[in-house]
Amino acid sequence: MYIKYKKPVAINCWASVAGKKEGEGPLADKFDETVADDYFGKDTWEKAETELQSRCIGHLLHKKVIDAQDIDVVLGGDLTNQITSTSFAMRNFARPFVGLYNACSTMAEALLMGACLVDGGFADNALCLASSHFCTAERQFRTPLDYGGKRTPTAQWTVTGCGSVLLESAGQNAFITSAQIGRVVDLGVTDANNMGAAMAPAAADTIKRFLQESGTKAQEYDVIYTGDLGKVGSILLWQLLEKEKIVLSNHTDCGNVIFGEKQNVQSGASGCGCGATVLAADILPKIMAGELNNILFVATGALLSPSTTMQGESIPCIAHLVNIKSKKEVQKK
Amino acid sequence: MNYVWAFVVGGLICVAGQLLIDLTKLTPARILVIFVVSGVVLSAIGVWEKLVDFAGAGATVPILGFGHILAQGVEKAVAQSGFVGIFTGGMTACSGGVTASLMFALIASALTKSKSQS
Amino acid sequence: MRTNKKQYDRMVKGASPKSKVAKNCVWAFVVGGSFCVLGQILTEVYAEYMHFSLGDARQLASITLVGLSALLTAAGWYNRLARRAGAGTLVPITGFANAVVSPAIEFSTEGFVTGVASRMFVIAGPVIVYGTLASVAYGVILYVRARFGI
Known part of the structure; x- marks a missing residue:
């Protein structure tokens, strides 16, 4: 929606x-x-x-x-x-x-x-x-x-x-102008140690629908941030969107920025706190400083429990999106 | 030489476990179950006792050795007490390791708390 | 979406990095082998210097390794070693002990009865259950053979 x-x-x-x-x-x-x-x-x-x-x-x-x-x-x-x-x-x-x-x-x-x-x-x-x-x-x-x-x-x-x-209701640093409520998507990934792969289809679905319904193109955004797809999930997101004829050249995953290469975190970071801290520590300050003017924040979630994993169920996932703009960008329209 | 064979045989059994982890979708818990049951079978057909003679702790320390202890226990118990031995043999033989584990676990839980890995 | 489950499964396999099997196996070999050497040393010490029977010495060596594993687990070192050693820390009896000790420590916040004791065998329980049942099956075979001379 x-x-x-x-x-x-x-x-x-x-x-x-x-x-x-x-x-x-x-x-x-x-x-x-x-x-x-x-x-x-x-x-x-x-x-x-x-x-x-x-x-x-x-x-x-x-x-x-x-x-x-x-x-x-x-x-x-x-x-x-x-x-x-x-x-x-x-x-x-x-x-x-x-x-x-x-x-x-x-x-x-x-x-x-x-x-x-x-x-x-x-x-x-x-x-x-x-x-x-x-x-x-x-x-x-x-x-x-x-x-x-x-x-x-x-x-x-x-x-x-x-x-x-x-x-x-009023302010000046940054603004949410639109959003997309995601749908639950499941492409059959069952490996609970590969969350990025499970969540990438949900992110792709939400991004695709948002671009369609808002009538915008992916390149119009300074950065499209995803929440915690990690390295594996990011590659899969690019591939999935490529099939939908959407080229994601301006994508950054919060799970790939919070830890350094030498911190031994395998495919990257995850968790509610991953997207939330990167948003508050990195993205919003950049928007306030004018470094970024128009971004999408797409947080992804894997809706599993330990019980469903043990019962052999695949992992249903969801992604929600908010469009955040700088004051300059909002005044432009 | 005892030490060399213990190292080589024990190490190779662990490599077998590692290959199961890396090349199959089996979880570590399932691999341990497979190993312990295999230990009982290999002991029953007489293979494991020979390996123990040859490699000592290289064959007794891996979890397959736990299966070997269970099998030996039931052999002894059935020979001694017949039908009842079917039920008492395994648990009696493995009671040392299990009791030590639960005792040390209780002590450890009283003395420390879980630690972050970061 | 234009991608179906079957196609996606192939994409996931392509994008997911593989385990470094050779490196993992070297680690498993060295660490697992070392635990066995330690077990061998302990067995010989118990048998030759403390005059236990060979069977008892092996039991005592296992119990000592269990205690060592509990100590390493409580100090937070066992999982550090396991992160590299993989099956080298999983397959020896020390891995069994770690599987008993770690949930006991973890769930101590939920109480000694409802936490520590009831969760203690949450990982290692299956080994005991299926190991014991395998020994029962073997016991039945032995009994039938002895009884009926088959």
Whole structure:
């Protein structure tokens, strides 16, 4: 479903917090905070991820200089069962909350839903956030952390990080002008260690439909960002779109920028926190600085559970897209 | 020479496991099950005992050796106590390793917590 | 979309990098072989210097390796080694111990009864189940042969 907002929804403020390994990567000095202790001073991984979210919200409120009470609504989610990391962070935050789950596409989902609430006049602002934590994801979806196993070459590394973005009805830094709600796509990939391959068709489907319905061409955008396809998924996305006669020469995957070549992450990064932190630490600052004027942010999610994988099911995936423009680009039209 | 053969034979058994991981879609858990059952079979047809004589720990340390212990246990128990031995032999023979594992696991879980890999 | 599942399966195979089989096998050989040498040394120490029977010495060597693996797992070193060694850390008895110890540590946050104890054999359980059942099948054969002289 294509959404054209009546009036561009403003993004004035954002924040990101990341873990140790992310803090050793290329984006190290762009996060608002990197935390060397992956436990974040807590005694369980789940509490650590809740703390990660709380800190990220804290940074955003501090930068924007507003009180929590002035936030109208929060939309967000994470990868833990029943999205407890987010819900538990909201227990202390006590603002109206919409919990979302579309796996790693949650950040784009939150942005497009939040923009609907703001554009519709139901909220003056909406706080959108998503997080993931390597350790909560690993123990839930794979094996215990101390279990000795070799990662396959197609495996991706779940990002420990949280990104948050505040949407408002008016502003000047960046604007969401349109969006595409994705469809669930499944081309039969069953290997849970090859998420990029599973998700690439969903990204291709959403990008293709958005370009069709908005009447634009891929080359019109400065960069088309995908959330966490990694190296394998990116190659497959190019190939899939090539068959649809769409040439993707301006594509960057967030999963390929957050870690360096020598960080031993096989096919790249993944997780809700991957797209969310890269958006808040790298993409939005570039739009504010005028380096980028018109981008697509396409976050992809693999909608599997450990049970469905063991039952031999293939992996259904989804991709949501938001079009973010600079002030200059918005005024042009 | 004991050490050389232990190294070579044990190493080759691990290479067989690695080839199963890399070249088939079998998960590590399934490979271990295949290995332990193979150990019982190879022991039953008398192959494994010969390999143990030849390579020592090279044949007893890999998980196939666990199958060999189970098979030896059931042989002994059936010879000694007949029908009941079918049920008691395997578990009795492997009880040392299993009990040690669960005891050390409990101690480890009390003393440390899980660690991030980053 | 113009791509069907069959075509996509081929594309995925083409785009996915293969495991470095030769390198992995060298690692598995060296690390797995080393655990076996250690087992051999321990067996000989127990048998010759501490005068255990050969059978008991082998059991004790295995138990010692299990303890060593628990120590390495608790220190966070076993999975570091396993990341390179693959089957070299999976196939020896130390791999079995790691499969028991790691979930015990992981789920200690869920309590000693409902976490540690109930999850302890979540990975290694199948080895015990199918290993034991294989021994039962072998036991039936042995019993029938002894009983009926076949």
